[in-house]
Amino acid sequence: MIGLLASPAGVAAADPKPTIKQAKAKLARLNDRADKVVDRFNTATERHKAAKKKYERLNSSYKQKLATVENLRKQIVTMTVNDYRLGADVTSWPSIMGNGDPTGLLSGMALTSQMQAERSERLAAFDRENKGLKAERDRAQDALVATDDERDEVEKERAEILELIKQQKKLLRELGAYNEGDPDSTGITYDGPATGNAAAVLKFAYAQVGKPYIYGGTGPRGYDCSGFTQASWRAAGVSLPRTTWQQWAWGAKRKVDLKDLQPGDLIFKEGLGHVTIYAGNGMIVHAPQTGDVIKVVKLTSYSGRIAGAIRP
Structure with missing residues (x-):
């Protein structure tokens, strides 16, 4: 009874080779699946490009603002040091009385103090702006990471389907039905009704x-x-x-x-x-x-x- 279950001569029958029509039909089904996956991948890639562009723009702006803030800080420190030195030299009564124009001297000190206050206010404004810019930059960075993950996930599925299509291309070549195309083709002339x-x-x-x-x-x-x-x-x-x-x-x-x-x-x-x-x-x-x-x-x-x- 066991022998009746065995294949003749102990060899399994090979699957018949598909016809060109069958091979093309299978390829078409694979392409229907692949079209959707590849389009999702392309969409994910486009979203990633947009997210990356936005992040780079915000990050560049943020760095420029940081540089401006640092420059303002240095100006304020310099003015503060100069004010301190000037105050040490001229705030004594003899120095003021000995100056040919004490009113002008005091006005200059007041002007310097006003400039310092203006720079301090600008610095505070930049600091406030930077906090908002940093938050926006960080959100853009999170979006960039998310699009990276999305693209990676679709890439896995895309790679599987492209492997199946690779097999179908091989089969079509064996059947003489694969059209390589000509990357340098100059095409044909359009003579239709378009305007x-x-x-x-x-x-x-x-x-x-x-x-x-x-x-x-x-x-x-x-x-x-x-x-x-x-x-x-x-x-x-x-x-x-x-x-x-x-x-x-x-x-x-x-x-x-x-x-x-x-x-x-x-x-x-x-x-x-x-x-x-x-x-x-x-x-x-x-x-x-x-x-x-x-x-x-x-x-x-x-x-x-x-x-x-x-x-x-």
Whole structure:
């Protein structure tokens, strides 16, 4: 009976090699997961950059104020010492009477005392300001640490998914279905119906066709989906945020109905894991996924449900 449970010749049957269609379908599922994680990572990175910039600005201002305070303190100490020396020399009755202009001497002493009082008040004001500035600087430092932690957490998940995608890329190469792309591609010419800013956007976008999709890519030799839309609209003088989520939030008051799409509009996939540019005539241009290149395809071929569109 035991022998009946054994595999023939004692060798386990190997899993059949997946077809190109199956490999691409699995890669697409992995990319759906990875898009969201990488976008979270990009968002965390952007928040970290902003927090770091704010901290460095506040820290620099704080240090400058400290230097000003120290300089004021030195001035006050110097004036106090000079006042003491002057007082020792001139406050005796003979010294005052022997001076050709005792009134002027006393006025000078009063002026010096007034200047010292003014500096003391300025010093107190700077001290008060510094306390508030230090508190703000410390809060910015705490925020910087928090964004560091957030980015580290997302990085762990991102690294796991990128390892899975690495395996899929290997499989696609074995099947001869992996498109390396050309980082130096000069793309194709846009001759669609776009005008104004949208024409500049699509002229740039089409010039990138054939370049590889790269996670985290912002060009010029490769892009991820939101890096591509950001760079394309930058060519028209419009500054978009870095990530898909940020671009969707940025366009909260710029949403358009899908039936009213115009060239240049950004179309977002449900779940906000992907974004494309509408090119007109039912076409889109986008950076699709790992193992593929920037391309122009029909909007109807765009897999997945659409969350909506915005017009920058």
